[in-house]
Amino acid sequence: MAPYLNLQGNILAAEAIIRSGTEDQCRRFLTPTASGEMLWCQLFSEPGAGSDLAGLGSMATPTAEGGFLLNGQKVWSSNAQFAEYGILMARTDPDAAKHQGISFFLLDMSLPGVEVRPIKQMTGDQEFCEVFFTDVDLAPDSIIGRPGDGWQVAMNVLLDERGSFGAAGVISLEHELDNLSQLGKNEGSLGPVAADDLASLVARGHALKALLNRLGSAPEAAPAAKLLRTEISAATSHLAASMRGADGMLNDATTQDLLYAPGMGIAGGSSEIQRNIIGERVLGLPREPR
Ligand SMILES: Cc1cc2nc3c(=O)[nH]c(=O)nc-3n(C[C@H](O)[C@H](O)[C@H](O)COP(=O)(O)OP(=O)(O)OC[C@H]3O[C@@H](n4cnc5c(N)ncnc54)[C@H](O)[C@@H]3O)c2cc1C
Known part of the structure; x- marks a missing residue:
């Protein structure tokens, strides 16, 4: 499933700047x-704040100069490792x-004190990184909104991120299912179990597209x-993989x-967290203990 190119810029940073940034930030970055x-x-x-994002510990201490x-x-x-700018949440x-x-x-x-160390993932690629901050001097105009507004800005960003996973995913879904159907045809005599699984996946794909067409940009659509x-x-x-065998x-x-594939069920909020959101905010089920 191919995400948007520069998703972090075009969807996440741009949305945050348009919604909550100053005119100067819009001019500089968009x-x-x-x-x-x-x-x-x-x-x-x-490391200690993923699903529980508000538990983050990175500190941005106000300075006498306003930064x-x-x-x-x-x-x-x-x-x-490639980015010139990052959207950052800090306490x-x-x-x-x-x-x-x-x-x-x-x-x-590129500020002094920012160190990026790529991490090798099981695909063999180095898509993501650890990033360390040591006494990084942030200018006063690097904040979006007012101090303390960060959680609200980030919630909108996360909604856009989930929505983009779905939207980008639906664009590629048809392609993915067509490839799978083609593979089924090439394999000649598909066994009954694989044929059944293939039909069920194609049906699930069509059901998802129909659901998203109906929900449009409603808040329950993103999770x-x-x-x-x-x-x-x-x-x-x-x-x-099983149709191709050895x-x-x-x-x-x-x-x-x-x-x-497993990473997609974690990136942008894990599947368990999406289920919690659907249960609590869409279906109105009791909140999980916090
Ligand atoms: C491919 C990929 C790209 C990523 N890119 C970025 C990025 O660019 N920027 C960024 O900031 N982050 C990124 N992430 C990180 C991602 O957002 C986190 O991995 C994710 O939010 C989960 O956090 P965690 O890894 O700390 O797991 P944890 O939060 O520790 O969760 C561990 C397990 O416990 C489950 N769990 C946790 N809390 C609950 C709960 N309340 N109810 C039920 N189950 C729960 C989770 O579902 C998971 O299975 C990326 C991750 C991946 C895989």
Whole structure:
């Protein structure tokens, strides 16, 4: 499932800047981002704060000059090794309530004190990185919104991220299912189990497209799209591998899809978290204990 090119810039950073940035930030960042000159990364997750994002510990301490001094660590930051800027969440007030002491920044990745270390994933690629901050001097105009507004800015960004997974996923869904059907035809005599699985996946794909057409941009569309799309992707890659049998092990694309699929159920909020959101915010079920 191919995400948008520079998703972190065109969808996440751009939306945050348009919604909550100043006119000057819009002028500086939107055009180079849209033209593809400026690549971005998303610096949200930390070793101790993934699903529980508000538990983040990176600190941006206000300075006498009106800026902030940043210290801490992020992890799983996709494309951070290529990015010129990152959207960053950091704690500016350790005494405030968990969600209220967080602020949202645009971080120049070339600043002294920013260190990026790529991580090798099981596909063999190095898509994401650890990013370390040691006394990074953030200018006053690098904050988006006011200090303490960061959680709200980030919630909108995460909604856009989930929505884009679903939207980008639906664009590629048809292609993925066509390839699978073609593979079924090429394999000649599909066994009854594989034929049944193939038909069921194609039906699930059509049902997802119909659901998203109906929901449009309704708030429940984003978590549902992300959850269902990543589940179909995982099932598609498994079925393709089993239809190819031992030959699949020699096929780079099959292996790549199979190894990449589990990550899609984690990136942008895990499937369990999407289920929690659907249960609590869409179906109105009792909240899980916190
Ligand atoms: C391919 C990929 C790209 C990524 N890119 C980025 C990026 O660019 N920027 C960025 O900031 N992050 C990125 N991430 C990180 C991703 O957002 C986190 O991995 C994700 O939010 C989960 O956090 P975690 O890894 O800390 O797992 P944890 O939060 O520790 O969760 C571990 C397990 O517990 C489950 N779990 C946790 N809490 C609950 C709960 N309340 N109810 C039920 N189950 C629960 C989870 O579903 C999971 O199975 C990326 C991840 C992947 C895989």
